[in-house]
Amino acid sequence: MKYSDTGAHYDAIIVGSGTCGATIARELSRKGRKVLLLERGENAPLKESLLGYAKVSNEVHVTDKLKDLRAFTTGGTTAMYLAVADLPPIEAFRKLGIDLTHAFEQVREELPITEIADEFIGAQAKKLGESARQLGYDWKKKLMLVDQSKFNSKNYYEVKWKARTFVEEALANGVTLVNRAVVSKVIHESKKAIGVEYTIGKKKDIQKAYGDKIILAAGSLVTPLILRDSGIRNVMNNGFYINPSIGLLGAVSGLSSAENFCGCMGAKMDDDIELMDANFHRFLFNVGMLVSAKPLRIASYPKHIGITVKVKEPVGGELTERGRFHKKLTDADFQKLNKGVAAANEILKNAGAKRIFKTSLISGGALGTIKIRQHVDEKLETEYHNLYVCDGSVLPDTDRVTPTLTLVCLARHLSAAL
Template sequence: MTELNQNNQYDAIIIGSGTCGATIAKELAKQKKKVLILERGKTVLLKESLSGIVSIMNEISVGKKLKDMRALTTGGTTALYFGVAALPPFDTFSSLGIDLTQDYEEAKKELPINYLPDEIYGNQSLKLRDSALELGYSWEKQLMLVDLSKCKSGYSYESKWKAKSFVDDAIDDGATLVNRAEVTKIIFDKNKAIGVEYKFKVRAVGSTLYQAFGEKIILAAGIHASPMILRNSGIKNVAKNGFYFDPNMGIFGLIPGLKSTDNFVGTMQTHLEDDISLGDANVQKLFYKILTVAMFKPRHYFSFSDNIGIGVKVEEPMGGELMENGKYHKTLSQEVLSKLDRGTEAAIEILKNAGAKHIIKSPLSPTSVGGALNISEHVDKNLETEFKNLYVCDRSVLPDTYRKPPTLTLVCLAKYLARHLLAEN
């Protein structure tokens, strides 16, 4: 590996081009700031195909047989997410000295935030709702980041908002995007962050080490990267309180003649208890086939048009550790497993009431991983670390009391940080 110093000076260096990184870049570039975006993945034409998914998907272990999924590409994991748009926890952030109300009002003007009309849902989702309501469960629609004009005839991958659109806006306003750039550490001058060191990967040549310098350094690389970059840069108390995630599984059955179609996921849900929820898990045909192949369920693989699914999720408390090898690890408690069992029983009841047979369960998987960094401990109310001019803005800093889909909250938090950075200059 060779070394090469890049002496270009930027107003801001943003590590990561996902929801937060893209939003901050967009806001700063719009005000003519010189912005560098470093993205570990490559820019690809986003499409929901097997080859498209495989080319950007990256699995990260968070415990025994538990793997979280992220997308390494421009725009980050919004390339693969469901598009659910839960409202930000305004009171929670307000108690930490962060007011997101202005940023939410701005986000509403820029993002396609909608409830889906019934005609957009597949037959399986409507059947699931009818069954849940018949049994006395609430079954409420969730806000979605979906452009209704792009899905008039049903599900459309293109209709879901992607952070890549904000990256494109930033580039149009002069920002520089470098793909295949893996940041290894932050460069400091005493207690002040002044730049970053990163590996630039060229397939035929290997990696070359670069340095870039900036007035502000913003870590927005995600829960699986930002804490490790901080640790590698000398900040030792990262994840000292552990982390959180929500274990979940899908329960699927078959109803002959249902005529299921591709469908938005997570659009409706109910809460059995404060920390146990059930939701629509009627995934698109491609994901359904991938899942049933992994589970070795040939009957279900060939029966997508009869498929109906419901998800079970439990909020799991803080704990575990971020190990030296950069992997998160924790073991689920018996209490959490018992809650999953209670949720599963209710899900099976709803499916059977709908007429489903041949019911199967997917393996456990984690979602909503976060909490490795705490606001007021690892970062202040301006999201600045103990080192001046070094900020963190991604799922790492989301409070463990908020377990809903984070995309809309992250857009608002990124806008909040961008406002602070612009006000400082």
């Protein structure tokens, strides 16, 4: 194995340029820090197309049958997300010794956090909402990270906030971004992190870079592996959660609609069951029909309405010696899913939907692989001095929310202390 040492020394090295990595890079660059941002994915322009998604998407098994989806590209998984923006669980973090209040105030000033205006909600989502409310569900608008001032009834993808914009700002402030850089290990001396090892693309030569602070932001299913391979083995076998989900879609005859911001509304039920609007805009609907082996439905997109059923399952599962994340869903988890599916079915039928079908089980996002106060402290620092973790891995399992807004706040909170 060949080693090459760039000799360069940075104030901070950030591993991963997704939601958290991008936010930290931007914040540190504003303070004039010398920052190296190492990103596994490429930097091609983001495009909402089959080829565009195929280039960045990556899946990893989290149960025997279920895979978790993520994006490897500059800006990380926000390249593919829906942009639903639940408020951060401030209390849950406060109990862990982290006060996100100030960070949230700053983020709220800067990001377009908003409910979708009635005029931009398509007939499908409206029909679904009416039906749910008729049946007594508290079907409400959700917040989204969408800049409606730039919306032109076509650019659903472009108006979603994406972490890539923060990377672009960081680059303009002098941050060095290296794409196709796969970080494998943290270099440490006497329990102090001093650098990282990485390879570029398929090349085998190991590169080394050194910095005063190392921040792992490679995502919840990568950061624990880097920690384990760097000698921090207590991150194994502590469990995680995936919020298992199922979609239900059906066709309402006579319905003809403009497109929709999927996820813009929803309702909570008892037993930790959530129902979410699954009225996709046309591109995502087409992808969904292809994945569900229902290509003939594509032609009748305007008639289709849909709901996602998402449930909370207990933390469980493990990261095995072979580096595999694995958990088993229980009968109780499937009972909750069935209860949610029955409710979704009732709402769809009440709206006049026919030919209703269920998608296969989906991972609602594997998170919480690392525990605050167990593997990292309140400063998000690991047992190695100057080594920090900030990404979906440290999200607590209490008060589970859609993660992006919380992660931007957490990354901003950490940046203030670095």
